Amino acid sequence: MAVTGVAMLLFLVGHMLGNLKIFFGAPEFNAYAAWLRTIGEPVLHYGWFLWLMRLGLVAAVVLHGVAAYQLSRRDRAARPAKYAHRRQRASYATRTMRWGGVILALFIVWHILDLTTLTVNPRGQAHHPYENIVADFRNWYADVFYIVAMLALGLHIRHGFWSAAQTLGANNARRDRALKALANALALVLTCGFIAVPVAVMTGVVS
Amino acid sequence: MKLTLRIWRQTGPDEPGRMTTYDVTGISPDMSFLEMLDHLNEELILAGDEPVAFDHDCREGICGACGMVINGRAHGPERTTTCQLHMRHFTDGDTIDVEPWRAAAFPVVKDLVVDRSAFDRIIGSGGYITAPTGAAPEAHATAVPKPVADTAFEHAECIGCGACVAACPNGSAMLFTSAKVVHLNVLPQGAPERESRVLDMVGAMDAEGFGGCTNTGECATACPKGIPLPSIAAMNREYLRALSKGR
Ligand code: HEM
């Protein structure tokens, strides 16, 4: 959980920063997307870096999901009887890790069909990501789904980052508060950074 | 005080149980929660009914026998053991739900009594040090720095009550096991078994059917002895260290 989660988190920070290039206009953003395919040349062939990245990310998502499923099965079995006196346990972010994770998994599928394979994109023009994104976020349902998923992401990271520090043995009494603060900061920055793009399209800042 | 109690009654390990309602009167706010149950049991016995079975021993908050879930909280609303919880923390006319610890690894024996021997087996797998028997050694023979002694003592406070497991939505025993591992692993006396201790105790914990940790933090909130949540990280650190050393 922790290792794959942190790997995905590192990717997301880079991805979010890259997305923000959309504010510099279509030529620069599309050139950035094209550059992604040339990383590692001439050692790697054109596009290979991107495919290696995709391979690693798919492995991380699948392993993360499998581990989450196994952990949840084990946890349910360890606690078969419920208390008659019910009360809320733990924070909202902590309680929503499982269902939030499912929302993220669905989002990832849609996101790939939308902007990678362009299968469900309203414009779907290869090598023109800027125009595809603008076409996409002119639909209210794409905006809603995207924003809901990014809020779920923020909650997932809020608990997940600190939880991973616990799991990997990186936490201690002195660092505890700083790590929680860092988890909140990461969650906030990633959520706001990702949401900035659909909001910019909706408000006409990016068109 | 007058109270309505809803208590889990179950005649045996394989019998079905249910919440049963009792009205009790004549409770003093100075009674402990266990004394209040004693009071109820005296009335039940006089009426020819079966008294409520519950575990207890020291009644001074040090043995860890007296666990029960009161209004959905392990050991009730105060951060202490059930024997040290006093009725002044409730108000006249309250309805109080009393249930046994709930975890697959802690099967109910009767009413509020659960079998916590899974904890004993975890301790048995590594919660000891290798020391020559005979006369006690000179206390200053092995120097222990003050911060290390403090850490060891903080974790030695764990009384094995099981509130952490009862409070955890995953029925995980990570806080208990981390208290035991950290207590001995930081001390020079515990050094010879430092690696095998953490590997064996975590192995025993998993074999008992406790759940996996998702760091909800419910355990540390419920712990009457204030074992801190980062202790779990400390145990994970010991575990990774032991794995990398190949035992
Ligand atoms: C495929 C979609 C996903 C599912 C089904 C999922 C599900 C889960 C579950 C069930 C947990 C364990 C619950 C807990 O620790 O309380 C978890 C933990 C975590 N997740 Fe995800 N998640 C997904 C996507 C992500 C993404 C995209 C990230 C990247 C930021 C991420 C980062 C983490 C981290 C860092 C942890 C903590 C690991 C630990 O406690 O050791 N997850 N996830």
Ligand code: SF4
């Ligand atoms: S860690 Fe705390 S709650 Fe758990 S058994 Fe020890 S004293 Fe009880």
Ligand code: FES
């Ligand atoms: S009876 Fe010993 S701790 Fe409560």
